[in-house]
Amino acid sequence: VPDLYLVEAVNDALHVELERDPSVLVLGEDVGRLGGVFRATAGLQERFGVDRCVDTPLAEAGILGTAVGLCMAGWRPVCEMQYDAFSYPALDQLINHVGRYRWRTRGKMSFPLTIRMPYGGGVRAPELHDDSPETYYVHTPGVKVAIPSTPADAKGLLAAAIRDPDPVVVFEPKLHYRTTKEEVPDGEYVVPLGQARVARQGTDVTLVGYGAMVHVALRVAEALEGEASAEVLDLRTLKPLDEDALVASVRKTGRAVVVQEAPRVVGFAAEVAAVLAERAIFDLRGPVIRVTGYDVPYPYWQLEDAYVPSVARVVDAVRRVLAA
Amino acid sequence: VSQVLPAEGDLRRIIGDGEALPDGEVDGLTPDDLLALYRGLVLLRTYDERSLVYHRQGRIGTYAIFWNHEAMQAGSVFALEGRDWIFPSYRESAIGLLRGMPVSTVLSWWRGHPAGWWNPEDFGVASICVPIATHVPHAVGFAWGSALKGEDRVSIAYFGDGATSEGSFHEGATFAGVMKAPAILFCNNNQWAISTPVSQQTAAATLAEKAIGYGMPGVRVDGADVLAVYEATREAAARARTGGGPTFIEAVTYRSAPHATADDPSTYIDEARVEEEKEHECVGRFGRYLERRGVLTESVAEEIRTEALELVRTGIVEAEAEPPPDPALVFEHAYADPPPSLAFDLEELRRILGA
Numbered sequence: 001v002p003d004l005y006l007v008e009a010v011n012d013a014l015h016v017e018l019e020r021d022p023s024v025l026v027l028g029e030d031v032g033r034l035g036g037v038f039r040a041t042a043g044l045q046e047r048f049g050v051d052r053c054v055d056t057p058l059a060e061a062g063i064l065g066t067a068v069g070l071c072m073a074g075w076r077p078v079c080e081m082q083y084d085a086f087s088y089p090a091l092d093q094l095i096n097h098v099g100r101y102r103w104r105t106r107g108k109m110s111f112p113l114t115i116r117m118p119y120g121g122g123v124r125a126p127e128l129h130d131d132s133p134e135t136y137y138v139h140t141p142g143v144k145v146a147i148p149s150t151p152a153d154a155k156g157l158l159a160a161a162i163r164d165p166d167p168v169v170v171f172e173p174k175l176h177y178r179t180t181k182e183e184v185p186d187g188e189y190v191v192p193l194g195q196a197r198v199a200r201q202g203t204d205v206t207l208v209g210y211g212a213m214v215h216v217a218l219r220v221a222e223a224l225e226g227e228a229s230a231e232v233l234d235l236r237t238l239k240p241l242d243e244d245a246l247v248a249s250v251r252k253t254g255r256a257v258v259v260q261e262a263p264r265v266v267g268f269a270a271e272v273a274a275v276l277a278e279r280a281i282f283d284l285r286g287p288v289i290r291v292t293g294y295d296v297p298y299p300y301w302q303l304e305d306a307y308v309p310s311v312a313r314v315v316d317a318v319r320r321v322l323a324a
Numbered sequence: 325v326s327q328v329l330p331a332e333g334d335l336r337r338i339i340g341d342g343e344a345l346p347d348g349e350v351d352g353l354t355p356d357d358l359l360a361l362y363r364g365l366v367l368l369r370t371y372d373e374r375s376l377v378y379h380r381q382g383r384i385g386t387y388a389i390f391w392n393h394e395a396m397q398a399g400s401v402f403a404l405e406g407r408d409w410i411f412p413s414y415r416e417s418a419i420g421l422l423r424g425m426p427v428s429t430v431l432s433w434w435r436g437h438p439a440g441w442w443n444p445e446d447f448g449v450a451s452i453c454v455p456i457a458t459h460v461p462h463a464v465g466f467a468w469g470s471a472l473k474g475e476d477r478v479s480i481a482y483f484g485d486g487a488t489s490e491g492s493f494h495e496g497a498t499f500a501g502v503m504k505a506p507a508i509l510f511c512n513n514n515q516w517a518i519s520t521p522v523s524q525q526t527a528a529a530t531l532a533e534k535a536i537g538y539g540m541p542g543v544r545v546d547g548a549d550v551l552a553v554y555e556a557t558r559e560a561a562a563r564a565r566t567g568g569g570p571t572f573i574e575a576v577t578y579r580s581a582p583h584a585t586a587d588d589p590s591t592y593i594d595e596a597r598v599e600e601e602k603e604h605e606c607v608g609r610f611g612r613y614l615e616r617r618g619v620l621t622e623s624v625a626e627e628i629r630t631e632a633l634e635l636v637r638t639g640i641v642e643a644e645a646e647p648p649p650d651p652a653l654v655f656e657h658a659y660a661d662p663p664p665s666l667a668f669d670l671e672e673l674r675r676i677l678g679a
Contacts, residue, residue: 025472051472057502062461062495066503069465072409072444074473092492096455097462099658104451107657108443142658165660194663240663 004184007177009151010040010116013158014078016188018048021076024162027054027063028080037082038118038177060090064115068097071111078162081117084171085128090115091136098167099142114161118174119147120212120261121308124301131298132211132262137169138238138271144168145238146193149214151182153236156191164193173212196242198249202231205255205318208246208272210235213259213309220314228322238268246272247280254285255321259309264292286324289317331533331542335576338551339613347613350555355619357402361550362614363628364398364422369607370632371418371427371639375434378640379585384434388414391581392548395606396512398422399553400480400573404561411450411463411481415512419482423447427639432646438653439646457487460496460509467507467564468499478564480508480557486517488534489525497572501538506564508557509540509572512547514579519592535572547575548606551613577601651677 004012018024026041032055035042044053056063060081067077081087094115101111121130138145144166148154154172161168199214200221207217207230214234221230233249235242250256256276258269269290276288291309299307340347353361372391378384390397393415401410401422412419418430425447433440433452444450450466453459463481470477487493488511500507511531515522528534535542543560545552553575560571578601582589589598614620651673655666 057495057498059495059498061492062499065458065461065492065496066465066468066499069462069467069479070469072450072462072466073469073475073477075469089491092455092458093461096458101451102660103657104441105443105657106438106441107660109445110660144659144663240665243665 002184002186003181004151005178005181006148006151006154006172007038007040009155009184010158010172011042012184013155013189014041014044015047017159017162018044018052020188023074024076024078025052025054025070026078026080027056027067029056029058029063029082031055031080036080038174040172041080060086061093064090064093064098067113068093068101068111071113072109076112076162078114078116081115083129084117084119084131084133087115087117087133094137094143095140099140102166103142110165111167112165113167114158114170115167116158116161116170116172118177119171120173120175121298121304122175122212124304127298127300130304132260132293134171134238135262135267138268142167144193144240145171146236147171147173147211147238148236149173149176149199149211149234152184152189153191153197155184156189157193157236159188159190160193163190168193171211175212176215191236193237194240194242195236196245197234197236198231198245199234200230200232202229202253204228204230204253205257205321206231206233206249206253207257207259207314207318208233208235209259210238211261213261216309216311216314217259219311220318223311223315224318228318230318241271241275243275243279246275250276250280251283254283256284256288257314257317257321258288258290259314260290260292261308262293263295264290265295267292286321289321291317331530331535332544333530334544336543336545336552336556337549338555339549339609342612342616347616348551350551358614358619359624361398361402361554362610362620363632364402365394365550365607365610366628367421367632367635368394368398368418370629370636371421371430374633374636374640375431376585378431383640383644384431385436386584386586387434388417388584389581390415390418392577392601392605393512393514395550395610396510396547396553396575396577397482399550400508400510400557403554403557404478404480406448407476408478408480408561409444409448409450409463409466411453411459411466411479413453413456413459413483413487415484416482417452420447420449423449425449426642427636428642431639431643435643437643437646438649439643457483457490457493457496459483460487460493461499464496464500464503464505464507464570467505467570468503471506476565478506478508478561480510482510482512484517485511485513485515485522485531486520486525487511488531497538497540500570501540504567504569507570508560508564509570510557511572511574513574513576514547515576516579516583516593518583518587519589530574532572532574538572540570540572542572542574544574544576547577548604548609550606550610580605
């Protein structure tokens with residue numbers, strides 16, 4: 001049972017799933033010969049051949065569009081989008097077809113494709129290598145979205161995505177590709193979609209996050225020790241959302257701060273706040289506060305630390321909720 | 325790549341005009357084949373003309389007319405095997421009729437009724453693609469994926485001249501070339517994208533020459549000559565099946581009906597050119613060819629027309645007899661394994677509707 005970095009866990013999941021199911025294939029830019037710009041697909045082409053780990057032309061809509069056709073021919077494609085913001089040309093296929101085609105056939109045909117991509121900032125990268133585009137995907141009917149924060153979840157959620165009969169998008173927090181190693185179960189390992197995880201128990205406030213922001217929330221909880229007991233809820237899947245876990249945690253603590261790296265307006269934190277307003281408003285002892293990226297383009301990297309929700313900003317929000 | 329250069333300039337033609345222009349013929353087509361092809365043309369023509377009437381009678385919704393596109397559709401489908409897959413745009417909404425799809429299914433689609441949403445696997449006909457050119461990568465992925473599985477299946481994607489300006493066309497064609505996909509990219513160049521003439525879509529002299537950039541042959545045919553379309557498609561399918569990769573076929577006509585029932589072309593189109601095109605429309609042209617060759621008589625033609633009309637009339641009756649759809653269908657089929665919230669939404673909707 002090895003200790004793996006998050007990106008190694010992704011790689012492990014791909015090896016296991018390609019081994020398990022001969023209809024799974026990986027396609028994307030630089031995924032074969034190079035093994036991916038982050039090495040997430042390293043070794044796949046040597047092991048499974050050029051037909052099951054395919055270097056494609058530099059064309060994201062072509063990758064996702066041909067993946068729709070590959071599904072119709074009986075494949076389960078796993079598409080890599082090289083970076084978060086590089087995926088925008090593929091939104092055409094995602095919205096027009098990926099999320100609709102099963103419905104269009106009245107459920108007769110399935111489109112069990114997976115899209116995986118590194119997302120998020122903090123890595124001192126050029127423009128458009130830092131986005132958190134999950135809202136566009138979550139908002140699209142017919143598409144599911146998972147965002148792991150740990151190596152084990154990165155493996156288990158990706159395996160669940162590949163096996164799921166519906167299209168699933170998995171966002172991998174690139175900042176944490178190689179920050180911490182963790183024990184990852186060997187061989188087949190699946191974390192079911194739609195189940196949140198309590199990353200830390202607490203009683204006074206629930207910090208809700210996913211992906212890279214779970215790590216911020218955990219540091220906030222530590223920083224608040226002695227002052228308040230913070231529970232950290234890692235959503236793991238944005239759609240389907242584990243509303244019950246969310247409501248249960250907030251029922252216990254009575255307070256919620258939702259942390260998201262993406263810009264604020266209509267971001268996923270707003271959805272979390274809306275669910276709490278609809279299902280848990282009488283359990284709340286203060287306002288639900290969002291701590292998010294700002295409604296501006298993601299800044300040049302010398303200023304990115306001012307943009308990405310920081311421990312200080314979240315601590316400040318928690319203090320406001322506690323004082324309410 | 326020398327074999328793909330240059331793209332063709334002149335339009336391939338087989339059917340003559342009964343006067344100065346001589347008739348050619350296609351090897352291997354028996355009189356029965358020719359009649360079957362004619363039947364296909366007439367069925368599509370009848371379907372299209374009746375649909376316009378049904379629209380005016382309020383029995384179907386907005387409808388994309390394909391009058392005089394029948395030769396491109398029937399000619400190409402007849403050149404394929406039943407196991408090959410068709411990826412239609414809305415201009416080819418009724419192309420499934422050539423594969424035995426019930427008329428009522430297609431009419432139901434235009435009536436916005438779920439009975440019109442078929443299973444592509446039943447006919448080898450993908451769902452109607454409404455957004456322009458986005459199905460080109462699907463056809464390419466299907467062809468490529470079939471070849472990877474060792475299956476002998478060709479795919480054909482239909483799209484218009486305007487579609488060649490879309491990024492999806494470019495990405496699909498790029499993949500087709502690189503993957504050597506057994507795919508046929510079939511462009512019905514009717515020279516208009518609603519009100520935009522092809523001269524404003526591209527500065528290229530022909531659409532076929534775009535094919536060179538993707539490393540595939542670019543073929544040009546007279547789109548109102550069903551035999552020329554048939555032969556070009558048969559050649560492309562044979563190349564695809566033997567590992568020769570994709571082909572781009574540009575079939576040229578002139579749009580002689582509105583883009584759709586909601587369109588008024590009088591503000592932009594060349595009416596004289598439309599009248600000229602109508603004189604050479606594809607169904608009559610093939611019928612006269614068959615008469616000259618002694619394959620078709622007026623009485624057989626009449627029989628074929630009556631048969632088609634009967635099919636379409638039965639189709640509209642069946643489509644109108646479909647029961648109103650259950651509101652549960654709003655939620656069904658979007659997911660194989662839906663988020664729990666959809667069940668709550670359906671429960672609420674049923675309560676509100678009292679259904």
